[in-house]
Amino acid sequence: MLIEINPKIPMRSKATTKDFYLHRLGFEELGSTDYDDYLMLKKDKIEIHFFYFKALDPKQNYGQVYIRVNDIDSYYQELLNKGTTIHPNGHLQVKSWGQKEFSVLDPDNNLLTFGESI
Template identity: 65%
Template sequence: MLTDIHPKLPMRNKAVTKDYYVNKLGFEVFGNKDFDGYLMILKDRIQIHFFEYKELNPKVNYGQIYIRTNAIDTLYKSFLEKKITIHPAGHLQVKPWGQKEFSILDPDNNLITFGQAI
């Protein structure tokens, strides 16, 4: 049986990625051991893992994840208040497939989309 999914995204610099997700997005480091070149973060029930890829060219990185929320308006407002850059084409909007969504790009150009069913 499948029970969870924990996406793995590339990162060029662990310290930069950790700072962005922990200090800006409000995640916390997950696990009791610090692995070289690997980072695990957690917020509520969402885990994201990162693997080091120093040669990553962010301009050609197509890493993407979709995170569901039950408080999209509150989350969007909190990101705006924290001055987190919203993707230029990803501001909060209702999509034809019945989701209210917005997107951000992390320091390595991974696209993180947040959505809530309407």
């Protein structure tokens, strides 16, 4: 049986990616081994893994992760308080498919959409 998923998305700079997720989204580093070309981060019950992709062109990157949350209003406000840039087309709103959502682009143009069932 399937029990969880840990998406792997590209990064160009481990330091930049790590800084963004730790300081703008509230993640923490996972694991005790530091790999040059790989990064594992977690927040609450989710993990996101990153692989080094030096030639990544952010304008050509369509990486996307949908993250289900509870208490989306509080998390959205927390990110705003940290100065996190919300996607221009992804501010917190109720969608017709029964989700309340907002979106953020990371430094490599990976789209993170956070959603809560309403």
